[in-house]
Amino acid sequence: MSVDPTVKRLPRAVREQQMLDAAVRVFSRLGYHAASMDEIAETAGISKPMVYAYLGTKEELFIACLHREGARLTEAVFAVLSDDMPPEQQLRRAIEEFLQFVVNHRDGWSVLHRQARGQEPFAGEIAEIRRSWIGHLTTVLARITPDVPDVTPGAYALAGAVESLADWIVEFPDRHVGRDPDLTAARLTDLILNGLPRQ
């Protein structure tokens, strides 16, 4: 009696993904320290020792979240770029995909961007992930302005601009232009290429 047929035994690979899903959810809402392993386990619909058995300590679990979500983001943003695209179009497409990703994976984005920057031992980990996709950005910018000796500061500025816009879209979902991230991406691309539209 009281046997719930929907709760089955599942293979490890499946459970691991469920646990990571739960961990990302909980970490995104509470941050690393305020999140408890008990709550993560409960959210995953499993008991706590299973989490330790599969994903290790809380610290290892958080890093696993970081890696999965970071990989997903990089994948989503740069997979759409092909080398024969004009670099201005690459730029616009990358910004589009970035904004789309954040809107569609708010929890993952929160974990990557808001919850553990500046707190060792995660700060280094996150900085490295961020540097990797800023590196991609640098390549794109260098193609647009081959005469500029070092586009690195431009890439950092651009990355920050996109991140901040993403947060804005998430914070005011109804207010942002036409409710369309792609339009916002186009506007930002235009701003970067041409500057503020004066006169």
Add this chain to the structure above:
Amino acid sequence: MSVDPTVKRLPRAVREQQMLDAAVRVFSRLGYHAASMDEIAETAGISKPMVYAYLGTKEELFIACLHREGARLTEAVFAVLSDDMPPEQQLRRAIEEFLQFVVNHRDGWSVLHRQARGQEPFAGEIAEIRRSWIGHLTTVLARITPDVPDVTPGAYALAGAVESLADWIVEFPDRHVGRDPDLTAARLTDLILNGLPRQ
């Protein structure tokens, strides 16, 4: 005997500032949760109950840090602007002062920007502080481009760009252009006004 003459009794207002200094230091290195009240008290050179007596609970202490550092930042960035300045110059000066502030008050900046975004009950507090100076930015931008109906997204993008550049300067102090935040500010201003320098 063993009376240390350097350790005197100090009036409350002085001690409070020392405690806030210590709290900002410790919170900036460890984040809200990993920081302990014991360590903050020790850093301030005082015993823990004094912290509770003067600044209240850990949560209240953190919020006090947020308010003090936020006020300092806003003060530093916008006090230099006068209404008769051309708006392009206001923009450049504001960016300069922002970058200077971050370089000179890294701990305060870390507390404001890295350590508690996304973690209630601080997320709202921080978002509000940030919105307030993005509001100032909006005003400046609106003067530069009076034809644009809503410069809000531009202000968010710009704010993110400046924040990200500030982090970059702090992360690679030797690599950034001419080691001079003012030069970086000028470059960013130029980028915003004119776009990427193509051809």
Add this chain to the structure above:
DNA sequence: TACTCTACTTACTCGCGCGTAAGTTTACGG
């Protein structure tokens, strides 16, 4: 000199949350 208010301390309590020991059930390969 006594009175008192403020600055300051030592020495606790107590709950929460990480991590684990030890045991139980289901699937599945032989």
Add this chain to the structure above:
DNA sequence: CCGTAAACTTACGCGCGAGTAAGTAGAGTA
């Protein structure tokens, strides 16, 4: 159909850190 390995649980120990009780000492005031 049986053994064994993988999936899964309950029920803890134990340390750390927020917050406090209860008291001491010095500095201004009458």
